[in-house]
Amino acid sequence: MSADFGDNHPDFAAWWMPFTANRQFKADPRLLTEASGMYYRAADGQEVLDGTSGLWCVNAGHGRAEIAEAVARQLMTLDFAPSFQMGHPIGFEFAQALTQIAPAGLDRVFFTNSGSESVDTALKIAMAYHRARGEGQRVKLIGREKGYHGVGFGGLSVGGLVNNRRSFVTLPGVDHLPSTYDLARNAFSRGLPLHGAERADALEGLIALHGAETIAAVIVEPVAGSAGVLPPPVGYLARLREICDRHGILLIFDEVITGFGRVGAAFASQAFGVTPDIMTTAKGLTNGVIPMGAVFVRRAVHDAVVQGPEGAIEFFHGYTYSGHPVACAAGLAVLEIYAREDLFARVAAIAPLWEAALHGLRAAPHVIDIRNVGLMGAIELTPRDGAPGARGYEVLVGALKAGLLVRATGDTIALSPPLIISQAEIDKLTGILGGVLAGIA
Numbered sequence: 001m002s003a004d005f006g007d008n009h010p011d012f013a014a015w016w017m018p019f020t021a022n023r024q025f026k027a028d029p030r031l032l033t034e035a036s037g038m039y040y041r042a043a044d045g046q047e048v049l050d051g052t053s054g055l056w057c058v059n060a061g062h063g064r065a066e067i068a069e070a071v072a073r074q075l076m077t078l079d080f081a082p083s084f085q086m087g088h089p090i091g092f093e094f095a096q097a098l099t100q101i102a103p104a105g106l107d108r109v110f111f112t113n114s115g116s117e118s119v120d121t122a123l124k125i126a127m128a129y130h131r132a133r134g135e136g137q138r139v140k141l142i143g144r145e146k147g148y149h150g151v152g153f154g155g156l157s158v159g160g161l162v163n164n165r166r167s168f169v170t171l172p173g174v175d176h177l178p179s180t181y182d183l184a185r186n187a188f189s190r191g192l193p194l195h196g197a198e199r200a201d202a203l204e205g206l207i208a209l210h211g212a213e214t215i216a217a218v219i220v221e222p223v224a225g226s227a228g229v230l231p232p233p234v235g236y237l238a239r240l241r242e243i244c245d246r247h248g249i250l251l252i253f254d255e256v257i258t259g260f261g262r263v264g265a266a267f268a269s270q271a272f273g274v275t276p277d278i279m280t281t282a283k284g285l286t287n288g289v290i291p292m293g294a295v296f297v298r299r300a301v302h303d304a305v306v307q308g309p310e311g312a313i314e315f316f317h318g319y320t321y322s323g324h325p326v327a328c329a330a331g332l333a334v335l336e337i338y339a340r341e342d343l344f345a346r347v348a349a350i351a352p353l354w355e356a357a358l359h360g361l362r363a364a365p366h367v368i369d370i371r372n373v374g375l376m377g378a379i380e381l382t383p384r385d386g387a388p389g390a391r392g393y394e395v396l397v398g399a400l401k402a403g404l405l406v407r408a409t410g411d412t413i414a415l416s417p418p419l420i421i422s423q424a425e426i427d428k429l430t431g432i433l434g435g436v437l438a439g440i441a
C-alpha cells in the first residue's frame with residue numbers, strides 16, 4: 001500500500017491523527033487518494049473495495065455528481081449565514097424534508113456538525129425537557145456497557161468503551177445497562193439474536209437504585225456499532241421503551257450509524273418497530289461529504305422546551321455551523337438519491353444475500369462469531385494469546401493489500417458497505433476476507 005511519492009513525499013509529522021496508532025501508521029502509511037462508486041483508489045494506484053462506507057457514512061457510494069453540483073451551487077449562492085437569531089431558507093427546507101422520512105412524531109430537528117455533537121445535544125434536550133416541566137431534578141443519564149456515543153464529555157460518559165473513558169473524567173450521575181453481548185447463547189445468530197431481551201430489565205434495577213425521579217434519559221444504539229456490530233436481541237428495545245414509559249424517562253436512540261438505510265428502513269427504529277423520544281444522527285445524513293448531524297425530537301418534547309415568553313431564547317445551545325447551508329444542500333441532494341434509487345428498500349432486499357455470504361465464512365480459521373443485520377456485519381475472531389487485537393489488525397492490513405477496506409475493532413472485523421453494493425461485490429468482499437483469514441496465523 002505504501003506509495004512511491006518521489007520528491008513529493010508529504011510530511012506526516014504535523015497531522016496528529018484521530019483514533020490511530022500514529023507512529024505505527026506513519027512508519028508505513030495507508031493512503032486513499034480517490035473514490036468513485038463502491039471503490040477507493042489507494043496512493044499506489046490499487047483499487048480498494050469499500051467495505052465500510054468510509055467510516056459508516058458514505059451510504060449512497062462515492063463521487064455522486066448530484067451532491068457535488070448541489071454543493072457547488074450553494075457555495076456560490078449563499079456560502080454561510082448565521083443561524084442564531086437569523087435563518088436561511090435551505091435550513092428550513094432540509095429540516096422539513098427530513099421529517100418526511102423520520103419515525104412518526106419525531107418532527108422537530110436540531111442541526112449539529114457530528115455524531116458526538118448530536119449526542120451531547122440530545123442529552124441536553126432531555127435535561128431541558130424535564131426542567132421545563134418542573135422536574136429539574138431529573139438529570140441522571142443511563143447509557144450501556146460497550147456503547148459508543150462519540151467523544152464529547154456527554155457521549156463519553158454515557159458510552160461504555162473502556163479505552164475511550166479511562167484517561168478522562170466523566171460526568172457524575174451516569175450509570176450503565178449491561179451490554180447485550182452474549183457469545184455463549186447467541187453466536188452465529190442471523191439477524192436479531194433470540195436471547196437477551198431480559199437484559200433490558202436491568203433498567204428496573206438502576207431505577208430502583210437511583211430513583212426514577214432523578215433520571216432524565218436512557219440512551220442506546222439500536223445496533224451497537226463500534227463495539228463490533230451487536231444487533232439488539234428480539235424484544236429488547238420494546239422492553240426498554242416500556243420501562244422508560246412507565247417511569248417518565250426519555251428514550252434516546254443513537255442512530256448515527258443505523259440511520260439512513262443501514263438496516264433496511266430509513267431508521268432502525270422503523271425497522272425494529274420501536275420509536276424513541278429523541279434520535280441522534282450524522283454520517284449518512286450528508287453521505288459523509290460535508291460534516292453534519294441532526295437530532296430528531298418528538299413534538300411534545302420540543303413543545304415542552306419551546307415555551308414561555310415569546311421574546312426569550314428557549315434553549316441556550318447551538319453551534320456556529322448548525323444548519324450550515326452547504327451541508328443542507330448536500331443533505332437535500334442525498335435525500336433525493338436515497339428516494340430516487342429506493343436505497344433503503346434495496347438494503348432490505350439484498351440483506352439475505354449479505355447474510356448468507358457473511359455466514360459462509362463460518363468455517364474460516366479463527367472465526368468465533370458472525371453477526372449481521374441489514375447491511376451491517378461483523379466477524380469476530382479469537383484473540384491471539386497475549387496479543388489481543390493483533391489478528392484484527394493483520395486482517396485490516398491484509399485485506400487492504402488484497403483490495404478491500406474493512407474496519408477492525410479489536411479482533412472483530414466490522415463491515416458496512418455502501419447501500420449500492422451488488423451481489424458480485426458482496427461475493428468479492430467475502431472472497432477476499434476468506435483468503436485473508438486463511439493466510440493469517
Ligand SMILES: Cc1ncc(COP(=O)(O)O)c(C=O)c1O
Pocket residue numbers: 056113114115116117119148149150151221225226254255256257282283
Ligand atoms: C453511534 C455513534 N454515535 C456517535 C458517534 C460519533 O460521531 P462523530 O464521530 O461524527 O462525532 C459515532 C461514530 O462512529 C457512532 O457510531
